[in-house]
Amino acid sequence: MTNEISKSTFTIVPAVDIVETPHTYVVKLDIPGAQKEKISAAIENNILNVSAVVERFNDDQESDTVKEYKREFSLANDVDVSTVDAEYENGVLQITLKKKEQYLPKQININ
Amino acid sequence: MVVRIHNPISLFNEFENLLAGFPTAKTAERKPQFKASIKETNEAIVVNVELPGIKKEEVKVTFDNDVLTISAERKRPELKENEQWLRNEILYGTFERSINISLPVNSEKIFASHENGILHIVLPKAEEAKAKQIVIR
Numbered sequence: 001m002t003n004e005i006s007k008s009t010f011t012i013v014p015a016v017d018i019v020e021t022p023h024t025y026v027v028k029l030d031i032p033g034a035q036k037e038k039i040s041a042a043i044e045n046n047i048l049n050v051s052a053v054v055e056r057f058n059d060d061q062e063s064d065t066v067k068e069y070k071r072e073f074s075l076a077n078d079v080d081v082s083t084v085d086a087e088y089e090n091g092v093l094q095i096t097l098k099k100k101e102q103y104l105p106k107q108i109n110i111n
Numbered sequence: 112m113v114v115r116i117h118n119p120i121s122l123f124n125e126f127e128n129l130l131a132g133f134p135t136a137k138t139a140e141r142k143p144q145f146k147a148s149i150k151e152t153n154e155a156i157v158v159n160v161e162l163p164g165i166k167k168e169e170v171k172v173t174f175d176n177d178v179l180t181i182s183a184e185r186k187r188p189e190l191k192e193n194e195q196w197l198r199n200e201i202l203y204g205t206f207e208r209s210i211n212i213s214l215p216v217n218s219e220k221i222f223a224s225h226e227n228g229i230l231h232i233v234l235p236k237a238e239e240a241k242a243k244q245i246v247i248r
Contacts, residue, residue: 016137018197032161091163091228
């Protein structure tokens with residue numbers, strides 16, 4: 001009663017939550033089972049590109065299944081691409097994008 | 112060609128059943144469904160469940176009468192007044208899944224760990240369930 005499953009690769013579009021706060025956009029992606037080093041997040045030409053490779057190993061420590069998570073986001077003009085923060089915890093990748101100074105809500109002083 | 116439909120109402124039922132397989136607009140009824148893989152090795156049954164965004168303390172695993180039950184709650188983040196959802200694809204809520212383990216296992220030695228959003232459970236087989244090599248004389 002052994003299950004012989006040959007090595008296979010799946011491409012997965014991870015589910016995403018995006019929350020806008022006055023100063024940031026917080027992007028959360030479900031990427032269960034990844035090692036931090038196997039996750040990449042990059043911004044190029046105002047496009048945020050997230051990808052991760054999750055491998056599952058069999059008893060002989062050979063990888064038998066590979067899951068490839070991939071998703072792209074077009075960023076709005078108000079995102080400050082120079083300060084992006086990303087953390088991975090409990091299988092969720094959280095990316096915090098800050099808004100540019102000139103787009104932040106301002107308090108106007110009344111003289 | 113004449114198509115005879117003996118019970119036209121049954122068509123509606125079938126359609127309803129089809130619809131049940133799709134996420135509907137009734138978001139309140141949508142529940143998180145987590146993927147599981149179950150593997151049998153020579154020594155054990157190995158179960159891996161994807162539980163992204165759930166802390167170790169929020170998962171409950173029980174084994175009773177050959178049924179392994181995993182339950183968890185993924186709490187919906189509460190937004191402050193000046194925050195708003197731009198997209199919400201992640202499903203929140205309570206979740207339960209039961210898996211019938213058809214082989215005798217050593218329930219005293221069940222082992223569970225949780226890492227990077229994956230719950231990993233090892234149920235060692237009972238002696239009588241292990242494959243035996245038969246010596247040919």
